[in-house]
Amino acid sequence: MIDLGLKRITQLLSHSSIPWKAIHVAGTNGKGSVCAYLSSTLHSSGLRVGRFTSPHLVHRWDCIQVNNSVISESAFLAAEAHILSLNDTHSIGATEFELLTATAFELFTRSNIEIGVVEVGLGGRDDSTNVLPAENVLVTVVTKLGLDHQGFLGNTIEEIAAVKAGITKQNIPMVVDASNQDSVLEVIRKVVTDSQGGDFILAAAEPNGSPADTGCFITTPSFGTLRFEKLLAGGYQPQNLSCAINALSLISSKYPQITPAAIVKGVAETKWPGRLxxxxxxxxxxxxxxxxxxxxxxxxxxxxxxxxxxxxxxxxxxxxxxxxxxxxxxxxxxxxxxxxxxxxxxxxxxxxxxxxxxxxxxxxxxxxxxxxxxxxxxxxxxxxxxxxxxxxxxxxxxxxxxxxxxxxxxxxxxxxxxxxxx
CATH class of the missing domain: 3.90.190.20 (Mur ligase, C-terminal domain)
Structure with missing residues (x-):
């Protein structure tokens, strides 16, 4: 059942704490890749990192990772049982995805992660992952947008953009894929401004001229210009990577272990099964x-x-x-x-x-x-x-x-x- 809204997930999580920080990622295409780049580079930086993406690939629990490893079935079932008990005890009536989101967050807490990379399930504004409090969110990211799930999000790409941009938080920076069409960028910028969001960063990448056309240059204020030789497969990956690197740049002052060397290593080690x-x-x-x-x-x-x-x-x-x-x-x-x-x-x-x-x-x-x-x-x-x-x-x-x-x-x-x- 798809029933968007934050009331039930808020009730469900009112009985738990979220001691970790988060990077929240929305978009139509590329958000999973961005999450993969982020979690891999954070892990290579020596941070304890969780990743929650959806849908799962092989098993229900493989959508949740800690330090780039899928959580064990036993750990998943134990955390899920706790969440199901809360749902039943308090007659919350949470949807399947809300229960899964709460289970992922519970596992992050039990695993003592420092940063959780959280992918939006559907849309943004009313998605259960948007329950994350502003004080927990380090940066938000919006990847490439297109027409998808119109029955839930809107019939035009601009309407969809407004919903996806709804993950913005007051005083929290947002990174947006610069290759989105101008009308989309205008809508997202307005949502951020109206919500008193933080810095609005457009992420772009330049080809590095490698013979296989698999690399790119990405420039950020914190890291200067970085050269990447090998990305995940696909012509859109430089833009996805740029979103991730710009997000890391924005939080690097708080986490000095995020260095150019750690980033290059993390990107080279990134894997994203089922996509090209x-x-x-x-x-x-x-x-x-x-x-x-x-x-x-x-x-x-x-x-x-x-x-x-x-x-x-x-x-x-x-x-x-x-x-x-x-x-x-x-x-x-x-x-x-x-x-x-x-x-x-x-x-x-x-x-x-x-x-x-x-x-x-x-x-x-x-x-x-x-x-x-x-x-x-x-x-x-x-x-x-x-x-x-x-x-x-x-x-x-x-x-x-x-x-x-x-x-x-x-x-x-x-x-x-x-x-x-x-």
Whole structure:
């Protein structure tokens, strides 16, 4: 159930303390990557750091990390039991995500973290993570915005921007991805000003001219100009990294252990599974690999297509087999328009039930088939592992490439099968 608002989570957390500081990250695309960069660099700086992102990938508890390691199942269940008890005892009626947020915060406290990197679940202003008090928040970040979740956040990108910017806090600085369109930046700036927020920082990056085009220069007042040679995959990563580095720059006076050397090391060690990830699928088809990505909105799908055209197609015949699923309510026609190239083939499939998120379900394969008809070849396979197996066989015969995309829940199902945890 999605029921936005802060009343229930406030009640739930009124029985707990939050002794740690937080970096709060909102956005449409890139916020998970920003959180990954932040937690990795804070950890490499010697700080005890927690990370809460959503949704989970393989297990419900893998959305919560301490010092870059997933919290143990036993620790998660113990903290969750405490939160569920509070919810029942006080008849709060918290939603699943509110319970998860409270569990993450409880685990951060139990783990004695110093800084928690907290990703917004949906929107910003009314998201349960926005329960964080101003005195706990070091800096807020808004990444690249696009159209997504319009039924909850607004029908225009400007309306969505106003909701996302709602994480601003009085006298607390905000870092914003400078590549957002001007109208979005104007809306966010107004929200910050009206809320008496702190400094408003636009984060930008410059290419460093490396042959593989995988690096960038980022300049901040605290660190000067830093050169990064290797980022997470994707043309949008320099902007994501710039958001993270600018946020770190703003808090470095309070945490002098955050140095340029620690940052460069932390960035090099950053991992973010399920996003432009080359995955060994030899368990499904011997010797095969697939590019997997959770791209679920037009902006992310456009970036995925660009990455595939630049880095994946040239490796083989140029043809791509797309194994696709989508969450109900998403724009399936738009997904096909963004992803499908000439002579490409789509294998439409489904993902299974999502643990802890009963409101999430896979679109019927027939809807994907209908969207592809007239644009290219399409097959329909209900089981996602079998869909990948069928596509991998054809890819091997034709020298093509294999991409699994459309939903992080599909990518998660594939990971679970390969990891032997399905």
């Amino acid at each position: 990830e080359m995955l060994d699928i030899g368990k499904i088809h011997p010797g095969a690999e697939a590019l997997v990505d959770g791209a679920h909105n037009p902006q992310a799908q456009r970036e995925l297509r660009g990455y595939v055209d630049t880095h994946i197609r040239p490796r083989g015949s140029g043809k791509v087999y797309w194994v696709l699923a989508s969450t109900k309510g998403k724009d399936v026609n738009g997904m096909i328009e963004e992803l499908l190239g000439e002579n490409d083939v789509v294998v439409a499939t489904r993902f299974g039930a999502v643990d802890g998120m009963p409101w999430i379900s896979s679109v019927e394969t027939g809807e994907i088939v209908k969207a592809v008809e007239g644009r290219g070849e399409v097959k329909e396979v209900q089981n996602c592992v079998e869909a990948v197996r069928i596509a991998a066989r054809e890819v091997e015969k034709e020298g093509a490439a294999l991409v699994v995309a459309g939903s992080l829940y599909l990518v998660a199902d594939l990971h679970r099968f390969i990891d032997g945890t399905d």
